[in-house]
Amino acid sequence: MGHSHSTNRKTLLISFFIITVYMIVEAVGGFLTNSLALLSDAGHMLSDAVSLGIGVLAFTIGGKAANASKTYGYKRFEILAAVFNGVTLILISLYIFYEAYPRFFNPPDVSTNGMLIIAIIGLLVNILVAWIMSRGGDTKENLNMRAAFLHVLGDLVGSIGAITAALFIMFFNWGWADPLASVIVAVLVLISGWRVSKDAIHVLMEGTPENVDTKEIVQTMEEVKGVLGIHDLHVWSITSGQNALSCHAVVNGGLTVYESEALIQTLEKQLKEKGIDHATIQMESEEHSHDEQSVCKGDSGLIPQT
Numbered sequence: 001m002g003h004s005h006s007t008n009r010k011t012l013l014i015s016f017f018i019i020t021v022y023m024i025v026e027a028v029g030g031f032l033t034n035s036l037a038l039l040s041d042a043g044h045m046l047s048d049a050v051s052l053g054i055g056v057l058a059f060t061i062g063g064k065a066a067n068a069s070k071t072y073g074y075k076r077f078e079i080l081a082a083v084f085n086g087v088t089l090i091l092i093s094l095y096i097f098y099e100a101y102p103r104f105f106n107p108p109d110v111s112t113n114g115m116l117i118i119a120i121i122g123l124l125v126n127i128l129v130a131w132i133m134s135r136g137g138d139t140k141e142n143l144n145m146r147a148a149f150l151h152v153l154g155d156l157v158g159s160i161g162a163i164t165a166a167l168f169i170m171f172f173n174w175g176w177a178d179p180l181a182s183v184i185v186a187v188l189v190l191i192s193g194w195r196v197s198k199d200a201i202h203v204l205m206e207g208t209p210e211n212v213d214t215k216e217i218v219q220t221m222e223e224v225k226g227v228l229g230i231h232d233l234h235v236w237s238i239t240s241g242q243n244a245l246s247c248h249a250v251v252n253g254g255l256t257v258y259e260s261e262a263l264i265q266t267l268e269k270q271l272k273e274k275g276i277d278h279a280t281i282q283m284e285s286e287e288h289s290h291d292e293q294s295v296c297k298g299d300s301g302l303i304p305q306t
Contacts, residue, residue: 008145009059011136015129015152016052022125023049029118033111036103036182038118038162048151051085055148075239078143082200085147089154089193096186100179107175112166119162126156142240143200150192158185206236209243211275217245220270226251226263228286244278245271253285
């Protein structure tokens with residue numbers, strides 16, 4: 001199923017309004033019941049609301065047309081939003097750890113009935129939002145959508161933790177169950193935040209996309225009739241799901257301009273099938289001085305394809 005920018009944006013906007021409304025309810029309920037599990041979940045929902053709002057803004061700005069100063073447009077703004085969301089997940093998890101530690105040694109009184117009711121409603125809200133996002137948005141390939149979706153899944157787990165803690169306190173009087181539930185949620189949130197941040201920073205550092213095998217790319221291009229060799233290869237992501245490539249292709253120096261254009265079109269078609277949306281290929285004759293290695297390592301020299 002294809003997901004356009006407008007579809008992803010609409011999905012995030014609906015999710016934003018639902019999460020924001022219930023975040024306020026859960027925060028008030030957390031204060032009234034004195035439950036850290038609810039408060040931590042409400043704090044996570046606050047970050048969700050912010051991240052979803054940032055996500056909507058990212059899709060809005062990312063959809064702006066390219067211009068002379070931004071020749072690739074503003075699509076990379078989505079990756080910046082993903083970094084922001086990932087970092088907020090990490091910070092929230094650390095704050096939950098900080099708040100939970102003293103509660104293990106001195107568990108406060110918690111109004112379990114109110115805590116249980118609010119947590120159950122929160123679980124249903126998060127299930128609804130997660131369903132909306134999984135059905136209407138690209139939560140697999142688009143980093144911005146995936147970051148927001150992970151926020152919501154973290155909330156869902158947080159609600160389950162709060163429900164479990166409330167039941168343990170009600171039936172076994174285990175006051176430490178409340179901070180324990182918070183810590184478990186914080187660990188899951190920390191893992192999600194780290195993964196999203198790592199993937200987004202990889203894109204910003206123009207690393208090779210995970211779904212692209214440079215060995216296979218070089219082999220595919222060199223198998224095209226007329227290509228004698230490939231070098232100075234670079235593959236990176238402009239934004240989620242949009243990969244770009246540049247390279248030098250060694251060809252017979254006797255090719256005409258029209259023959260070179262036909263060869264480039266063939267290469268572009270082959271690359272499109274390998275997940276490369278935008279390719280810039282520089283043609284060179286075999287007499288042009290170059291190294292035999294295919295992958296460039298910036299100004300410090302060349303490294304061989306591994």
